[in-house]
Amino acid sequence: MSAQVSSSDDLIFRIVKPGDEQIIVMYFEDLVNTAILNECIIRPLEEMQDEIHAESIANRVNIGGITRTNQLTEVARQLVDGQAYIFREKDTYGILCNIEDKATRGLEKAETESLVFGPKISFTESISKNLNLVRSNINDPKLCVETYMIGTRTKKKVQMVYIKDIADEENVNTFRQRITDLEIDSIIDSTVLSQMIEDNSWTVFPQFITTELPDRLTVSLLHGKIGLLVDRSPTVIIGPSTFLNFFESTEDIYMRWNMGTFLRIIRFIAIFFSVLLTPAYVAVLTFHYEVIPSALLVSLGQSRSNVPFPPVFEALLLEFVIELLREAGARLPTKVGQTMGIVGGIVIGQAAVDAGFTSNILIIIIAISALGSFTAPSYAIGTAVRMIRFPLILMAGLYGGVGIMFSFCFILIHLLKITTLGRPYLSPIYPLRFADWKYSFFRLPYQFLVRRPMTNHTKDSYRMPVEKHKKKKDVDE
Structure with a gap:
């Protein structure tokens, strides 16, 4: 056993002597529940009086999950x-008893994906x-769970x-193959696993949604997607995930359809401005003065009169x-980070204008671009948008x-080439599926959401009976 488990002070060998026999109980002190150990294992073993062997020990121990094994590698892995x-x-084999007591936190409110409506x-x-x-x-009895180590x-x-x-068998097999083919010493978190199984590791765009909201996973599973849960990780991987899925929020579902559509369109416009507004400012001031209205040209010239740098450097x-x-505010404690972001932005912005490093108009444009990138529900896609803004x-x-x-x-062609679990990343734009636009670009009333998204290639395509979805709900029919 010493060859399998390194010598450690918290590895305990406890000897129990019922009568003339000697039974050894081995465990890591910091990983087991000592109350259950003493009450359900040690005490029953001390009180044994009949014939003692491995099977009688298994029957005597008051633990639900026990395993009989004589493989040292299996014992070492289960001890930790x-x-x-x-x-x-x-005896020729021993008994493994699951009495783990790992440190966990209780159910709490979501931190990175805050919602106004819906479960928190x-x-x-x-x-577990x-x-x-x-x-x-x-x-649903049809909910399948496959476990891998x-x-x-x-x-x-x-x-x-x-x-x-509901889920497409090809998507399930692709997920299963990529997980089982992994050969690595350790997986730290679900976000690390998502990077290992994604189609393209060189792109800045994420190919799997990682969420901490159970209701988002629920909606995705009902739409034919697949989820991956990783032990010791508070986020879940959802795939296949298209580019437009990263701009969807479960809050759109909880709101009325017109409100949800409005917010979703606001996000798309905000991301578009975030990507193109600052480059457009640089291009206009550097090469295309003729597109600026004359009234704005005067104020723009006055604003830049004291700036010695070209627009691109500015x-x-x-x-x-x-x-x-943004990075400093994220790394500092919450209250200090908020103060740093507000005070730092105001002080640095005003000082930069007074010192002649930049113009007032560019401060406004940069602020709008930054706000636009923060409207994305997914932190990963917001970071990708900020990255592509620099080139x-x-x-x-x-x-x-x-x-x-x-x-x-170039970015559009790159997005067209990306796949997620072998499926097109820009679906339902390419390949063009107008029927799925009601799930991506906007949201229709529920009576029109009869079919599940075609992008997911679901087995059961219908969410409700076709002949009943348009039937009136009046009680006086």
Whole structure:
């Protein structure tokens, strides 16, 4: 056993002597529940008076989950997972008892994905609690759970969840193959796992949604998607995920359809402005003065009269300062970070204008661009939008409007080439599926959401009977 488990002060070998026999109970002190250990294992073993052997020990121990094994590698792996191993030297095998007591936190409010409407509860680091939340939301016998142990050095439990008669079998097989083909010493978190199984590792655009909201996973499973739960991770992977899925929020579902559509359109417009507004400012001031209205040209000239730098340097400098403020605010404690962001932005912005480093108009444009990137419900896609803004600004400063169009076309072609689990990333734009636009670009009333999204290639395509979805609900018919 010493060859399998390194010598450690918290590895306990406890000897129990019922009569003339000697039983050894082995466990890691910090990983097991000592109350259950003493009450359900030690005390019953001390009170044994009949013939003692491995099977009688298994029948005597008051633990639900026990496993009989004589493999040292299996024993070593289960010990570090919080199990206790009971064996007698004369027996050919011993008993593994699950009495783990790992540190977990209770169910709390979501931090990174805040909502006004809908459930506020979030996933935790306990995979059993997370699966309990999923089954509580979807009490369907067709909900399938497949468990995998990933990692050669640190085994991490990964569970794939999907609804068997809805999810596409090809998507399930692709997920299953990519998980089982992984050969790595350890998986730290679900976000790390998503990077290992994604189609393209070089792009800045995320290909899997990671969420801490159980209701978002519930909606995705009912639409034919697949979820991955990772032990000790508070986020869940959802796939296949298209580009437009990252701009959807479960809050759109809880609101009335017209409100949800309005907010979704606001997000798309905000992201469009976030990407193109600052490069357009640089291109216009550098190459295309003729497109500026004469009334605005005077105020713009006065604002830039004291700025010695070209527009491209001015824009890149301010964008870099905004990113510094955002990163500093995220790393500092909550109250200090909020104060740092507000005070730092006001002080630095005013000081930069007074010192002649930038103009007032660019401050407004940079602020609108920053706000636009924060409207995305997904933090990952918001970061990707902020990243692509820098090369766009540089191309605008070098080649003007031509540089912007070239960069925009390059990004569009890149998005067309990306796949997620082998499915098109830009669906339902490419391939064009107008029927799925009611799930992506806007939201229709529920009586029109009869079919599930075609993008997911679901087995059961209908969410409600076709002949009843338009039937009137009046009680006096």
